[in-house]
Amino acid sequence: MAESIKKQITKVKMQCTALSSSSVEQRNDLLLQICKGLQQDRNVILEANAEDLRNASALSESVKSRLKLDEAKLDSVIESIEDVVAQDDPIGKVLARRLLDDNLLLEKISVPLGVIGMVFEARPDAFLQIVSLCLKSGNCLVLKGGKEANRTNHVLYESIKRSCRGSFAGENWLLLLESHEDVKRMLEADGLVDLIIPRGSYELISYVKENTRIPVLGHADGLCAMYVDRSAFVGKAVACALDSKINYPAACNSIENLIVHKDIAKEFLPIMAKAFSENNVLIVGDERVSSIIRCARATEADWDTEYLGLEISILMVDSIDEAIDFIAHHTSHHTDAIIAEDELAMRKFLTKVDSADVFANCSTRFADGYRFGLGAEVGISTSKIHARGPVGLEGLMSSKYILQGRGQIVQTYMGSMCRPFKHQKLSTEGVSQILNGIDGEEEEDE
Amino acid sequence: MAESIKKQITKVKMQCTALSSSSVEQRNDLLLQICKGLQQDRNVILEANAEDLRNASALSESVKSRLKLDEAKLDSVIESIEDVVAQDDPIGKVLARRLLDDNLLLEKISVPLGVIGMVFEARPDAFLQIVSLCLKSGNCLVLKGGKEANRTNHVLYESIKRSCRGSFAGENWLLLLESHEDVKRMLEADGLVDLIIPRGSYELISYVKENTRIPVLGHADGLCAMYVDRSAFVGKAVACALDSKINYPAACNSIENLIVHKDIAKEFLPIMAKAFSENNVLIVGDERVSSIIRCARATEADWDTEYLGLEISILMVDSIDEAIDFIAHHTSHHTDAIIAEDELAMRKFLTKVDSADVFANCSTRFADGYRFGLGAEVGISTSKIHARGPVGLEGLMSSKYILQGRGQIVQTYMGSMCRPFKHQKLSTEGVSQILNGIDGEEEEDE
Numbered sequence: 001m002a003e004s005i006k007k008q009i010t011k012v013k014m015q016c017t018a019l020s021s022s023s024v025e026q027r028n029d030l031l032l033q034i035c036k037g038l039q040q041d042r043n044v045i046l047e048a049n050a051e052d053l054r055n056a057s058a059l060s061e062s063v064k065s066r067l068k069l070d071e072a073k074l075d076s077v078i079e080s081i082e083d084v085v086a087q088d089d090p091i092g093k094v095l096a097r098r099l100l101d102d103n104l105l106l107e108k109i110s111v112p113l114g115v116i117g118m119v120f121e122a123r124p125d126a127f128l129q130i131v132s133l134c135l136k137s138g139n140c141l142v143l144k145g146g147k148e149a150n151r152t153n154h155v156l157y158e159s160i161k162r163s164c165r166g167s168f169a170g171e172n173w174l175l176l177l178e179s180h181e182d183v184k185r186m187l188e189a190d191g192l193v194d195l196i197i198p199r200g201s202y203e204l205i206s207y208v209k210e211n212t213r214i215p216v217l218g219h220a221d222g223l224c225a226m227y228v229d230r231s232a233f234v235g236k237a238v239a240c241a242l243d244s245k246i247n248y249p250a251a252c253n254s255i256e257n258l259i260v261h262k263d264i265a266k267e268f269l270p271i272m273a274k275a276f277s278e279n280n281v282l283i284v285g286d287e288r289v290s291s292i293i294r295c296a297r298a299t300e301a302d303w304d305t306e307y308l309g310l311e312i313s314i315l316m317v318d319s320i321d322e323a324i325d326f327i328a329h330h331t332s333h334h335t336d337a338i339i340a341e342d343e344l345a346m347r348k349f350l351t352k353v354d355s356a357d358v359f360a361n362c363s364t365r366f367a368d369g370y371r372f373g374l375g376a377e378v379g380i381s382t383s384k385i386h387a388r389g390p391v392g393l394e395g396l397m398s399s400k401y402i403l404q405g406r407g408q409i410v411q412t413y414m415g416s417m418c419r420p421f422k423h424q425k426l427s428t429e430g431v432s433q434i435l436n437g438i439d440g441e442e443e444e445d446e
Numbered sequence: 447m448a449e450s451i452k453k454q455i456t457k458v459k460m461q462c463t464a465l466s467s468s469s470v471e472q473r474n475d476l477l478l479q480i481c482k483g484l485q486q487d488r489n490v491i492l493e494a495n496a497e498d499l500r501n502a503s504a505l506s507e508s509v510k511s512r513l514k515l516d517e518a519k520l521d522s523v524i525e526s527i528e529d530v531v532a533q534d535d536p537i538g539k540v541l542a543r544r545l546l547d548d549n550l551l552l553e554k555i556s557v558p559l560g561v562i563g564m565v566f567e568a569r570p571d572a573f574l575q576i577v578s579l580c581l582k583s584g585n586c587l588v589l590k591g592g593k594e595a596n597r598t599n600h601v602l603y604e605s606i607k608r609s610c611r612g613s614f615a616g617e618n619w620l621l622l623l624e625s626h627e628d629v630k631r632m633l634e635a636d637g638l639v640d641l642i643i644p645r646g647s648y649e650l651i652s653y654v655k656e657n658t659r660i661p662v663l664g665h666a667d668g669l670c671a672m673y674v675d676r677s678a679f680v681g682k683a684v685a686c687a688l689d690s691k692i693n694y695p696a697a698c699n700s701i702e703n704l705i706v707h708k709d710i711a712k713e714f715l716p717i718m719a720k721a722f723s724e725n726n727v728l729i730v731g732d733e734r735v736s737s738i739i740r741c742a743r744a745t746e747a748d749w750d751t752e753y754l755g756l757e758i759s760i761l762m763v764d765s766i767d768e769a770i771d772f773i774a775h776h777t778s779h780h781t782d783a784i785i786a787e788d789e790l791a792m793r794k795f796l797t798k799v800d801s802a803d804v805f806a807n808c809s810t811r812f813a814d815g816y817r818f819g820l821g822a823e824v825g826i827s828t829s830k831i832h833a834r835g836p837v838g839l840e841g842l843m844s845s846k847y848i849l850q851g852r853g854q855i856v857q858t859y860m861g862s863m864c865r866p867f868k869h870q871k872l873s874t875e876g877v878s879q880i881l882n883g884i885d886g887e888e889e890e891d892e
Contacts, residue, residue: 100818100819113830114830213659236853354466362550363854371546384560400804401836404805407686
């Protein structure tokens with residue numbers, strides 16, 4: 001009988017200390033070992049993927065293109081693992097340093113979260129990315145990929161485990177789940193899993209959010225809006241709105257709603273409608289919009305719909321405040337943008353719109369970890385807790401406080417004749433004293 | 447019929463933008479206005495508290511001393527509100543700044559979380575502290591204090607609301623709940639309340655954690671341990687262990703378990719036992735400990751018990767690894783300490799123990815926002831998500847990304863002939879460009 005998932009996740013958790021207390025050299029060496037292993041297992045990986053693809057013949061082209069792992073894609077993902085090797089060590093960064101008193105040094109340092117639970121789509125390249133980011137950041141990993149990639153994932157998993165065997169990390173730091181039932185068990189494993197990162201459909205992410213007490217990093221929907229202010233340059237507005245819609249319509253950072261100030265509507269809408277029409281974007285609009293351009297009338301539901309395709313709903317407003325209010329009630333607070341030349345209007349929008357990303361005079365499609373320069377992206381969070389917006393490696397980190405003294409007690413700092421604290425802020429440059437070792441001088445009891 | 451709690455909390459949430467987009471001068475002025483109001487209402491506040499105290503005559507002295515709000519305590523809490531006024535503005539801090547390309551500036555800035563839900567004990571001074579910290583940080587607040595303080599809290603609430611009436615914040619940013627039923631409704635209000643901070647008994651905090659999907663900041667238990675290594679100076683170890691136990695036995699950062707290396711046990715234990723006995727601390731020990739000092743034998747349950755009083759369980763280990771393993775399985779990962787002169791042992795402990803606070807050669811009682819120099823403390827978190835350890839004002843903050851361009855679209859940065867990103871890291875000195883206004887230069891469409 002197979003071991004229960006909870007027992008298997010418990011085994012994963014038991015590897016946390018080995019990973020969190022390893023050196024960056026150990027983790028980088030293992031990452032390179034994994035690359036070597038993948039090279040050696042190249043043929044069996046490509047064969048497994050070819051079989052996954054044969055079984056997926058009925059699926060859409062976009063699913064198949066995500067599923068496909070050919071020579072070139074395998075090379076490029078192995079290269080991206082080498083990029084992860086080149087990155088700075090995320091463990092042991094000094095986030096704050098304060099001398100509480102003589103010989104009483106406080107440091108807040110970054111440490112891995114522990115066990116990450118990841119549920120993602122049928123993308124073998126994403127599998128390898130996730131594994132490398134977790135290993136680099138000293139986190140253990142429980143993961144489940146889309147079932148269409150089961151054969152490929154299984155072969156990748158076996159290859160990685162072979163590379164890990166005998167290393168500081170052992171082979172149990174990583175666990176591949178195989179079924180929806182397994183995912184259910186993982187979602188119940190609070191106390192063992194520290195953070196769940198789901199990627200995929202709205203349904204998947206909503207399911208995860210509703211079925212776990214473990215913190216979830218991610219976003220269920222990407223219902224983004226762009227507001228074209230009365231002060232906007234029409235050319236800029238059309239270019240930005242078009243890019244925000246058609247650059248990748250299925251992306252979470254594409255816009256679904258376009259909000260137009262009444263004073264610019266007559267000039268802007270006909271040009272915008274022409275551009276949309278030339279790019280096969282279907283427009284639905286409110287009454288005033290449809291009196292200026294030819295379009296279907298939007299229903300109430302349209303204002304809350306993530307089309308994920310070539311469709312957009314357009315609304316006319318009397319003021320920027322009305323636009324901000326619409327955004328507060330209808331978007332998913334992922335990414336919302338204003339196009340305006342009036343500085344006050346822009347500042348008002350950037351200040352008052354409470355979304356993870358708030359943009360002025362550019363496409364919403366810039367909302368992305370790579371474009372933001374964060375390096376690898378682990379997800380985009382619409383939660384206000386822990387991490388918000390595109391999240392890089394730091395989203396996989398927690399912190400701990402280290403306090404090093406020479407025998408100090410709190411009683412000394414209490415009462416009317418107490419010794420005062422110094423609370424001297426120190427530079428956070430350099431590595432933590434614990435990684436560096438303290439000065440080593442031994443002295444008598446004070 | 448009274449308005450439903452959900453409706454009332456919805457009204458609170460509607461004030462979020464007014465608070466988050468206010469200036470620090472507005473918030474400081476209102477805080478000073480609140481101080482003035484409290485001075486004016488001094489007599490009615492003290493009278494209400496006197497009545498609460500009369501009704502609490504059957505309660506313990508410690509509860510009554512927390513409940514009591516006399517002239518001196520009211521003065522000191524009003525002073526502490528003035529300290530909050532003096533603090534830096536936590537809103538709009540630039541957490542990261544990066545030039546993605548020419549005229550495409552990314553800033554990550556601190557913003558309020560939104561609505562904080564606070565449940566706390568019968569301490570009128572804590573009520574005022576919480577209100578001032580939330581207002582300073584631009585957060586709306588729903589709170590419920592211990593019922594023993596109901597009259598005092600109600601009078602304080604009315605006084606504060608009077609001061610807020612007509613201000614930028616209005617009077618609805620703050621809501622006082624009156625019953626346990628109300629708290630239940632608040633715990634169900636996910637989507638309206640962004641973070642719950644419970645303070646009080648283990649039962650209360652466990653209840654909150656088990657009955658809400660809203661993130662909870664705090665710790666249910668404080669089961670802390672101290673390990674005395676073979677390399678420890680006995681004098682230091684005895685002083686630190688004694689302070690960690692007796693300085694405030696009911697505190698979450700007091701120790702419940704003392705772990706002693708076998709090589710130092712014969713020298714250390716008799717002196718430690720004498721010190722504990724002189725301070726009325728009851729010792730339970732394992733078999734080996736009780737063969738050296740006179741003490742009751744610990745049961746299995748003792749290793750997982752937070753005594754919150756003058757009792758301690760002592761365990762002997764053969765190695766530091768055994769101590770680290772004990773801590774991994776038995777403490778609540780709040781604050782754990784090592785006493786050692788051996789630098790390697792100390793570094794091993796600081797690295798491998800995965801607790802919010804890990805100390806070397808000092809009392810565990812230092813684990814506290816004030817002693818850490820964080821200014822006001824909103825709680826101590828044992829969660830690894832969002833904030834860990836003693837949490838200052840930054841625990842009440844989230845962030846948002848602001849991206850300001852001149853009409854850039856993503857298409858420009860894609861494909862084989864694409865324009866590359868600059869991703870130039872800039873200093874985070876100075877306030878955000880949105881608070882400062884951008885350069886104001888108007889230019890033609892690019």
